[in-house]
Amino acid sequence: MKKHPSLMLGAVCLLSAASACAAEPDGQFAVGGGIGAGPRYAGSDRNVVSPVIVLDYTHASGFFASSLRGVGYGYQAGPFTYSTALGYRGERKEKNEKALFGNNGSEELKGMGDVKGNASAIVSIGIKPLPILEFNVSADVPLSQRENGKTIHTGITAQLLDGRNDTLSLSAGAGFADSKYAQTYHGVTAQQALTSNFKAFTPKSGLYEANLMLTWQHKFSNQWSVTALAGANTLLRDASKSPLTKRKTSPAGGFYVSYLY
Incomplete structure (x- = not known):
């Protein structure tokens, strides 16, 4: 699982793929593809379009291996859900470099140096007090490149429509950073200030972003489905004041087709 630091599409795709696989009592494998769009980096005023690849296997025991969720284990007990996984947080380049999954970086960050990707431990817990409402909390803890720091995200998802062939949900969330x-x-060190066009900036920990996403899924059959997503991410507090931030609110979205085996 490779996650763009400022793109929430992968997280929403993960929820769609997970629910699809959990719908059957036996292990299932979902495969699919499409496109996703979002800012080049958190705070960029330029967008990037990248392919989305869905490869998601879930065993009846709770084990899963996924291009979106990483490799881990999850289970559900009544209204409560829990999962833990090994994932990957993508890198950020200081130049506009073409990569397998789209452009990876921006010339606007010249002199800032590259932020290396890292392996992450991702832990998530959730509760569904009502069939149409779910609350969740997740933590992303780096296992390598620990200087990249930790995040905690909280979210709420409301099921607006749950029909035979169509589902529509609205998700809202907030992110907290160390x-x-x-x-x-979002910061600029004294050394980076010397090599770039940005002034030194030291942001504080705490709330740094909020997001909103509308997800629609249509099932053509028990195997074939199409999912579309549209939303936005807003940087808050010190993250919004960063010299790197050229746009506080950025659109995000995507479209993909999947097949369940």
Whole structure:
């Protein structure tokens, strides 16, 4: 699982793929593809369109291996859900470099140096007090490149439509960062200020973003489905004041087709 630091599409795709696989009592494999769009980096005023590849296997025991969710284990007990996984947080380049999954970086960051990708431990818990409402909390803890810092995300998802062939849901969330994450992705060190066009900036830990996403899924059959997503991500507090931030609110969205085996 490779996640763009400022793109929430993968997280929403993960929820769609997970629910699809969990719908059957036996293990299932979902395969599909499409496109996703979002800012080049958190705070960029330029967008990037990248392919989305869905490869998601879930065993009846709760084990899963996924291009979106990583490799891990999850289970559900009544209204409660829990999962833990090994994932990957994508890198950020200081130049506009073409990569397998689209352009990876921006010339606007020249002199800032590259932010290396890292392996992450991702832990998530959720509760569904009503069939149409779910609350969740997740933590992303780096296992390598620990200077990249930790994040915690909270979210709520409301099921607006649950029909035979169509589902529509609205998700809202907020992200909290430690001081290392804030400095790595939104800060400018004294050394970086000397080599770039940005002034030194030291953001504080805490709330740094909020997001909103509308997800629609249509099933053509028990196997074939199409999913479309549209939403936005807004940087808050010190992240919005960063010299790197050229646009506080950025659109995000995507479209993909999947097949369940």
